[in-house]
Amino acid sequence: MIRGIFETHINVSNYIESALFYEKLLNIIPLHEDPIRKSKFYWVGKPGESMLGIRENYPSPLIQRQHFAFKVDLADILKARSYLEGLGIKSENFYGESSEKLIVFPFMPAVSIYFEDPDGHSVELLAMLEDASRPDLELMAWDEWEQLHGRKMPAFEKWL
Template sequence: MIKGLYEAHLPVSNLEKSTEFYRGLGLELAIQYEKTAFFWIEKNVSWLGLWEGEQVRTSYHPSLRHVAFRVELEDLKKAKEWLKEKGIIMREEFGFKPTEPIVMPDQAHAMVYFDDPDGNSIEFICKLNAEPETKPKMYLSDWEKERRN
């Protein structure tokens, strides 16, 4: 029955500013209304809705104001510099400094985190070509070294 995720939504304080931010990430504006905009994540497959309003004051929690975009591993490795060129700074997460992607071996995923202009949590994430392992979180470079040994 379920084939994938079609849409996710985030609250924003200034639709024009947020529209510029998400266009800068490479998302294509699909449709815009007075206080709402929808961006294609994958054209005709999935989109992100931005809603200007008071809800942006809702305190952050991963279950409320978080979106993770799937990326390729090679792009994830370049994400820090790519974001920096756009004036976006990666943020610390799970106690790891924002120097490179973080790996969660128990999920076999790597990711980086940053915020949009309203403090919504944005993540770039990729599935690693590995089986989940019971190991603590680590930097991608450390995970790759372990795999080479």
């Protein structure tokens, strides 16, 4: 099911200063900036293959919750909820709501499901979508994304 680590996020004290550092040092490709969340995202290597995110004091300067994502196939996202449930692991969407309504990140585009490890770190299973990137759109429910592209939402499956 897991094909590799897709992304990792690091917590920084000043995201603008860190962005300048990483952009200069690593020559990575800027992807998306979210000034409200004081975050910036980069493609590492070929776009769509691996991502680095920097976040300022997230969720606070005192508590440094870490986050990373595993890359999975789209078919596995459709099985992930029942698989995690079978392991006794609660899953959710990007907003911390039910994983029955997963969220698409149009700037990539990708869809993902979240859960926590025993230490409370945020773990994500992420699948890239084959559609063109739409950085002009806000995050949206997966079914809305599918409707936008004239498709029916795929059905979630049971893990076998």
